[in-house]
Amino acid sequence: MSQKTGSMYRIGGRRYVDSQALANLADRHELVPQSGGWRMLVDYGAVRFGLVEGKPALPRQRGSVYSISGEGRVTVKEQREAWVRAGLVEAVGTYESWPGESTQAAGTSCGKSCTCAPCQQRHADGGGEG
Numbered sequence: 001m002s003q004k005t006g007s008m009y010r011i012g013g014r015r016y017v018d019s020q021a022l023a024n025l026a027d028r029h030e031l032v033p034q035s036g037g038w039r040m041l042v043d044y045g046a047v048r049f050g051l052v053e054g055k056p057a058l059p060r061q062r063g064s065v066y067s068i069s070g071e072g073r074v075t076v077k078e079q080r081e082a083w084v085r086a087g088l089v090e091a092v093g094t095y096e097s098w099p100g101e102s103t104q105a106a107g108t109s110c111g112k113s114c115t116c117a118p119c120q121q122r123h124a125d126g127g128g129e130g
Contacts (some may be wrong), residue, residue: 005087008059008080009068010094015076017089019063022049027040037066047079056100060092 006021017025022038025031031038037050049066058065070076083089093099 004062006089007058007062007092008083008089009058009065009092011098012096014066015056015080016052016065016084017049017068018058018061018065020124021083021089022063022066025083028088042074042079045070045074047071047074047076058099059090 004020006024007018008021009016022031025040029040029042031040031049034048036081037048040047041051049073050069050071051069052065055065068076068079070079080091084091084092
């Protein structure tokens with residue numbers, strides 16, 4: 001039986017994984033339920049997975065999306081590298097802001113790289129940085 005690779009994203013400097021990635025990690029590590037997500041013990045600390053709700057779906061997303069943060073001496077970057085090497089997750093994309101979410105809804109300023117339809121139209125029309 002082949003395992004599906006989970007998706008990992010970097011959005012605005014934070015890392016996120018989908019439910020498939022979390023399921024893959026649960027096959028190798030113990031996940032403990034926490035309020036609003038999960039916690040995984042690793043060498044020198046833990047990794048927290050916080051459920052993200054109310055956001056547009058991400059490319060290749062399976063199930064829910066979870067933000068990732070490290071505790072103790074754990075860095076998310078090192079964990080990501082280990083998970084990618086083990087084939088548990090695949091880095092799917094890096095974005096400045098949440099794909100499919102307008103910058104006004106996100107509460108951030110718009111730039112030419114914004115993917116929301118109003119911003120794309122404004123930049124295509126030669127409008128300024130909104």
